[in-house]
Amino acid sequence: MPTPATAGRGTLVVKYGGNAMTDASLQHAFLKDVAALAAEGWRLVVVHGGGPQIDAMLGRLGLDGRFVNGLRVTDETTMAVVQLVLAGAVGPDLVAGLQRAGARAFGVSGVDGGLLGARKRWGEGPNGRPLDLGRVGEVVRVDTDVLATLLDAGYLPVVAPFALAEDGAPCNVNADFAAAAIARALGADALLMLTNTAGVLDRDGVVLAELDGEAVASLIAAGTIGGGMLPKVEAALATARQGVGYVRIVDGRVAGALTAAVREGRGGTAIRA
């Protein structure tokens, strides 16, 4: 597997999942990796999740979180909590950690500068019938100006994934889809998705080194891929098909996983068009 590009001159989009963030020392190792790659000259954008952190806040407020095929059912109150947690806690914590690691990080959300525009995304209910997920969006427009401006000025953008809906208010977008849309729009050399598994696992729990569209479809049909891995593989595959040459799902719980994937082209599951 080739590495993404000539070291230090390309664009990397890194999706950092909420499940990979739970251990503080591993988060510190990840942020040091990110800062080191940025110092090498990579144009780097971090898109973060925060699903478990949103669940924790909902729980504290006595509210339930519900998912359909990996997408959160989002009513108005849930949307407020999503914004609060992502742009008020998870994002600033990552920005602060990156600053400590020596990077000039700058937090934005998908609504800032019109970065992400979305239309309503429907879920799939029983018998394939459309299911109303509430304020959930699918990205249909990416305006990369705000990212280019920050990158050109030497900042490392840290993106919270919610977007502008057609009614002009924020809507909830799964962070895997947000990262994928940003990687495509930037013409990134690579999309790295850090999660809390060794990669995509087969039915025996063994990590699959490489997957194409056909393999993904049969693993989904067999029920081997489910939950939060569904949007991840869907987003990864679409990104690979749309020209991002290096897409990899890697273990965010392992120190050095990001730099190994970027510099040595190894670890986790490579997704091929």
Ligand SMILES: Nc1ncnc2c1ncn2[C@@H]1O[C@H](COP(=O)(O)OP(=O)(O)O)[C@@H](O)[C@H]1O
């Ligand atoms: N075949 C599979 N391989 C790996 N993980 C899977 C698979 N099928 C379902 N999953 C689930 O998907 C989860 C990762 O997705 P998610 O919880 O949304 O993480 P993140 O916060 O990183 O986006 C894993 O922790 C696991 O529970």
Ligand SMILES: CC(=O)N[C@@H](CCC(=O)OP(=O)(O)O)C(=O)O
């Ligand atoms: C629509 C939808 O599901 N939005 C996600 C956004 C956060 C996210 O994707 O976080 P992870 O990457 O940690 O899973 C949510 O509300 O949980």
